[in-house]
Amino acid sequence: MVITTWGSDGFAKATKTAVDATLAGGRMFGLVEGLSTCEALQCDTTVGFGGSPDENGETCLDSLVFDAEGMRVGAVANLHRIRDAARVAWGVMNYTKHTLLVGESATQFAKKIGFVETELTTNETKSWIETWKNQKCQPNFWKNVSPDPSGSCGPYKPSQVFSSNRNREAGYRVEKTNHDTIGMVVMDLNQKFSAGTSSNGARFKVPH
Template identity: 50%
Template sequence: MGSPGYVPLILALSASCFLAASQLPLAVTTWPYHSAVQTAWNTLQSGGSALDAVEEGCSRCEIDQCRGTVGYGGNPDEHGETTLDAMIMNGDTMEAGGVGQLRRIKSAIRVARAVMEHTSHSLLVGESASEFAQNMGFPSEDLTTNKSLSMHADWLNQRCQPNFWKNVVPNAETSCGPYKPMKGPLSKQNRISAQLGNIHNHDTIGMVVIDKTGSVAAGTSTNGLSHKIPGRVGDSPIVGAGAYADSTAGAAAATGIGDIMMRFLPSYQAVEYMRMGIEPARACQKTINRIQKYYPQMFGALICANRTGGYGAACSKSPELVQFHFMVYNPSKVSEEIVDCI
């Protein structure tokens, strides 16, 4: 099992079914990123730590340009530039490192680890994050590809639709900017909708790993929301939002519309539920339910694992997401598992 030719078992179960005996080590990723979870597992098997496994697994997705939403060459912003967000967290020490709007550097997850290990900070953003990365020895490279250029050109030809502006003039629903604030009473319009977030344009990799000693780590990597306003940083590099790890309780990682999810710190919330003794699937569900009180059709999902290797997942049902696929690797199986959204 786990050889390059191995085809993982696909399990379609309700979230409440993930109650099998806990096993360590464990690697779990959002979405069916087979090569990422395989890489994480191989790292553990070769003696790497949980932190190493998260870094290597997320890096694999960056290199593979998973679905065009992780790594270089996908999801350009309004200027046509691809920028990257990533974070990594050590559940033994509670140290974390993150980068937001990283420019011209392909290895976002590795830069995030460098932030954690070579600074006293937790998050670096924008051009300064890129300068830091270059000082740490990371090469400056063009993150643009023919695909990202084509995506940007198509968006401009569609009069910049969809976009993420509201309460501006000219009307952001029918025209491109530059925009100015609308005068008078603001509307209750919410530009963050299920239409703007789906499996085709928003697919962060979130990863949770627990090694055989019980050390917990988590991380994320993404190129963000397609056609985002330049400067936007989503939930992925934010501790407690994109991911959270605590070796005394467990870890969680999120994917979806970060502009909504980061307001609720879902990964932190789920870990705290598990600390209270709530099993992982239910912890994920309760966290999603909390967000749904304000955003009933929010596009998003969460993976959770407790310190003993129990795991689960939950997702918010929307027009674009009715089931959520995620990957699990432990001593007894490697499987793509599916939960029905709630």
């Protein structure tokens, strides 16, 4: 059995891939193949390359895979220039004693185990950034900085006045293309579980 968030075509294909791969090679194989399918299909632009650029226009990827039976986990965050985030997370779980690798360190690890660097940004993401800048960089994830981030692009510096006002957070528009991602749970015929996720993060986030 495979349960996946969302039901649009890409997610449905990822679910079908996970089912078939689980029957052929086990639940961890099914999990990684399912997540990787969504990455390749750029599900709803929230998964995989070509989605959710940060303020600098770069797309980076996050993924986590979890083996419930073995209590094992592997994850990557802010993965640069590598398209196969779920497979790299699987590599972290199987080839290291770490749980999480981040940023350029994750990229270098991926290269060491055989992955090839490639561009994650597309012409579409470049156009999103241009539009965003033309709209005074709205929305963004800055607060308590000067100049006022609700009406300018910065550069910012810390403000002397702090506010706990949550109006800006409450007003953030939640839409299909900027909210959530793929989450997947796989149960095999022996009722053993695996779970995972893959994402390209929040659109226009602060680079890190």
